[in-house]
Amino acid sequence: MMKASKICASLAALALSASALLAFSPAASAANEDNDPVTSSRSFRKVNTVRKDLLKESTSTDVDAKSNWGGIESLDVPQTQSQAEKDAAAAKARADQAAADAAAASRSAARNSLAQSSQPQNFTVTPPNGQSVASLLTFANQFVGVVPYKYTGNTPAGWDCSGFVQYVFGNFGIALPHGSGAQMSAGRPVADISQAMPGDLLAGPGHSAIYVGNGQVVNALNPAAGTTYSPIGYAFSSGNYVIRRLL
Secondary structure (H helix, E strand, O other): OHHHHHHHHHHHHHHHHHHHHHHHHHHHHHHHHOOOOOOOOOOOOOOOOOOOOOOHHHHOOOOOOOOOOOOHHHOOOOOOOOHHHHHHHHHHHHHHHHHHHHHHHHHHHHHHHHHHHOOOOOOOOOOOOOOOHHHHHHHHHOOOOOOOEOOOOEEOOEEOHHHHHHHHHHOOOOOOOOOHHHHOOOOEEEOOHHHOOOOOEEEOOOOEEEEEEOOEEEEEEEOOOEEEEEEHHHHOOOOOOEEEEOO
């Protein structure tokens, strides 16, 4: 009886195995025979909303408030001008140049007018009264503000520094050369300005004048000033001069 039960159990197990084998074989056979590619597809939900803030991420970056990144004013960007701006700049430049030329012409005319007005008009020289120092200073004083400076001149129509000195002392019978350097050896030497007296000659390599006292000289200073009074320090700015006594 037991043997028959074992036989039945073995048959049942064999039948179950055969069934499983039959179920697997067609699928495996189909997989081996079918070599076509396998495809798949997915569907997505249609979206009709258009995104308008595409740059939002790039413009919303946070920067440390203490950071110094400079500004547009620090950029070295070449400046360009429109044609209208260039034309306006050119017109302004021409106007400025015209104004400068007009101003220069005006100054030149003013100088010419001043030079003409400084020329002696019916000027009569008053001869010296005696041979004293006072007479010499009075004689020289009549030319101040009247006679213009004229290079190489030595008359009341116009003179330079040494020409003025030569003319004044010549009217007192004292002959001097025309030239400040040559006049440095005339007369008797005076040690320094503390011993100078009115009427003494001051002469240096580039200028000569007549001492009038109190640190002043009368001289033909330059074309702008003409015959005038000047401080010694101004007339002889280099400090290079000698003092000579002629009277």
